[in-house]
Amino acid sequence: MSSTNSTQRPIVILGAGIIGLTTAVRILESPLYQEEKIPIHIIADHLPNDPLDPKYASTIAGAHHLSFADDEDVNQTKWDKRTFHVMYNEWKNEGEKTGLMVLKQTELFVKHNQHLKIYEDHPDFQVIEPDQLPKGIDHSVNFTSLTMTPFTYLNRLLDRISALSNGQVMIHRHHLPSLSSLSHPSITAMIGEIPPLAIVVCVGIGAITLGQVEDQTVFPTRGQVVKVKAPWIRSGFTRQVGELNGGEGGERTYVIPRPDGEVILGGTRELNDWYPYPREETTKDILKRVLEICPDLCPKYKIAPSALAPEQDIEKLHITEDNLPDSDTDPTSPLEELVIQTLVGFRPSRKGGIRLERGKDLVLGRDHGKQDKTIVVHNYGHGGAGWQSCWGTAEDAVEILIKSM
Numbered sequence: 001m002s003s004t005n006s007t008q009r010p011i012v013i014l015g016a017g018i019i020g021l022t023t024a025v026r027i028l029e030s031p032l033y034q035e036e037k038i039p040i041h042i043i044a045d046h047l048p049n050d051p052l053d054p055k056y057a058s059t060i061a062g063a064h065h066l067s068f069a070d071d072e073d074v075n076q077t078k079w080d081k082r083t084f085h086v087m088y089n090e091w092k093n094e095g096e097k098t099g100l101m102v103l104k105q106t107e108l109f110v111k112h113n114q115h116l117k118i119y120e121d122h123p124d125f126q127v128i129e130p131d132q133l134p135k136g137i138d139h140s141v142n143f144t145s146l147t148m149t150p151f152t153y154l155n156r157l158l159d160r161i162s163a164l165s166n167g168q169v170m171i172h173r174h175h176l177p178s179l180s181s182l183s184h185p186s187i188t189a190m191i192g193e194i195p196p197l198a199i200v201v202c203v204g205i206g207a208i209t210l211g212q213v214e215d216q217t218v219f220p221t222r223g224q225v226v227k228v229k230a231p232w233i234r235s236g237f238t239r240q241v242g243e244l245n246g247g248e249g250g251e252r253t254y255v256i257p258r259p260d261g262e263v264i265l266g267g268t269r270e271l272n273d274w275y276p277y278p279r280e281e282t283t284k285d286i287l288k289r290v291l292e293i294c295p296d297l298c299p300k301y302k303i304a305p306s307a308l309a310p311e312q313d314i315e316k317l318h319i320t321e322d323n324l325p326d327s328d329t330d331p332t333s334p335l336e337e338l339v340i341q342t343l344v345g346f347r348p349s350r351k352g353g354i355r356l357e358r359g360k361d362l363v364l365g366r367d368h369g370k371q372d373k374t375i376v377v378h379n380y381g382h383g384g385a386g387w388q389s390c391w392g393t394a395e396d397a398v399e400i401l402i403k404s405m
């Protein structure tokens, strides 16, 4: 374990979501750590194996790689592409035990007929011919993409952090009320007396209240999702009604399968809504919407025998909208028996997008001169795209950190 009376100034990473942990990995792999073995501390309120909390978005997320990057948004496009590349290679090398699943992703658009350009760079991209479009769909594309299982992936990052540092990175569960609290005895007892060399702020929605950051352009976008067990679903589907507007516009319905047979069904995008519990009417609405885009979710034995022609084998039946149980005569969704859990989370949205930049240096305690200034690097505000952009933003955050030294 690293010693708290080390004479080296440490680096602190604040936050242990997907952003804090991927940033920690990239710092550990950088020359900064490799050559100087700077002590590193991660401080966070929430850690990956905690009970779920809506304020800890990384553990609630779907999650899939389905970029929202506008065609002109060079940075977001770069971060999302880079993350796809990194995760795709991880899956290629180690398979689904990574928590990653590579799958065919179908995007269905209603009331607009353009897809984002970034999808064209995914493997196997194709546009569905107009005469092949399902009823009510104005445009559709499909391509190869990825889904992530947060619990598995975050735990593997913890293992990687431990392996890269030979167990030297210390992870502390602690709430930091403000950046200047780094000099409070409750913190110096953990990280040592000398002011940190740098702090990387990866606090997600916590940026609203964290003293000396207090970013009032950050706001929650509430998301409610339903987790079901449906291992026969191995493809992803999304229906976007209306304009996407950088990620939070229109209505979005999605089906996100995971390697372990669980499937996340969603969703909602409720701006500035802090209600932390599931709403029953929303759950019902999600279960109805997902069947419209993925009828195969319906357990096969739920199909009324009258819907089957005598020669049809129920196991091989491809379920379509026409042979689904009638929701007017049976108000119970056929999916209800598959439900494991209903989850709510707050996406850390930010007007103007992700904050990835050097902040104002901190002077902690007495100002001993330039030497003692603590560099601040911000990496937060990833909205609904933290999983699909994490590696790209982590690499840029480390570059900013190194240039600031």
Ligand SMILES: Cc1cc2nc3c(=O)[nH]c(=O)nc-3n(C[C@H](O)[C@H](O)[C@H](O)COP(=O)(O)OP(=O)(O)OC[C@H]3O[C@@H](n4cnc5c(N)ncnc54)[C@H](O)[C@@H]3O)c2cc1C
Binding pocket: 014, 015, 016, 017, 018, 019, 020, 043, 044, 045, 046, 047, 055, 056, 057, 058, 059, 060, 061, 062, 063, 064, 065, 066, 174, 175, 176, 177, 178, 202, 203, 204, 205, 206, 207, 210, 222, 223, 224, 225, 267, 344, 345, 346, 347, 348, 380, 381, 382, 383, 384, 385, 386, 387, 388, 389
């Ligand atoms: C329902 C839902 C579905 C989603 N689906 C997708 C998807 O399909 N694809 C995708 O890319 N993204 C998705 N997202 C978004 C994604 O989850 C977030 O963008 C991402 O998790 C943000 O990660 P983060 O590390 O910044 O924040 P978080 O995971 O919220 O972590 C923040 C960390 O900072 C700590 N912290 C905060 N303040 C303090 C403080 N003062 N002191 C100490 N610690 C502090 C917290 O304890 C926590 O450890 C979804 C989100 C939701 C809610």
